[in-house]
Amino acid sequence: MKKLEDRIIKKIYRIETEKTIGQIISEAALIIPIVLSSMFIFSVIVEILNEQASFDLFDFLRDDFETIRDNFFNNSLLFIQEFPLPLIYILIGLLLLLILLLFILAKNSNKIKNKLVSIYKFWLK
């Protein structure tokens, strides 16, 4: 009976090892491309704004407080209007997806950690 029990436990660990590693790889495979593409899109947006000289709208920030107070709201609105909207929507979508994935990862982190500890103890100790 002991032999059978050991066989069952070994099989369970094999299944769980494959499942956990697969889960980690799939989460990484989702998160890493999202982070990279978000960074790329962000850099493209900054580049576009730079080419449009949109950042010049904030030159007034070097002036005195009165000027800043008078112009901040209007210039900020103008700056927002100059955003390349399709790219902004894509970036927001990617960031929301990233937040969702990180939230799921954070929620399961303790469980995954415990599983990894158990797997490590079983196979490597």
Added chain:
Amino acid sequence: MAELSDKDIVKKIKNGEIDYYSYIVKKYTTSIYRYIERKLFKKDEADDLVQNVFISFYKAIEKFDEERPIKPYLFQIVQNELKMYFRSYKKSLPLDERIVSEDKQAELKIEDFKLLNSQESGIFKHISEGYSYEEIAKVVKKPLNTIKSIVRRGRLKIKKIYL
């Protein structure tokens, strides 16, 4: 560790502490093994079935309500595994073991044909030659459903004699 109840163990497993699953395996393997062993034709297959039961339970543990007792749930899995086992076992029984197969290509003995009328034996000969029902329907120029009815009638006749 020994004082842990099944409920606590399930909670821990759900939390990723899979090493606690060995407690469940050690606690229930003997009773499940004995139960399965009594039901099987081949005793050496009991090991595989017991293993399947625990694997199925492990896969379902996320959805398992820890307030429920484990043993009845495990035995429910045992029942399902046994059903699947008997179903697969039945498929491999040859005709001479008094089971008339539902398989279209079932082989019949010469003496079986004597039980049938000329129409039925003609169709069964076509079946044993490997023709499909559709092909036979075309050859004998009868509707497909009529062929199926004739085959069914013929099988029942053979079955009655054997069983």
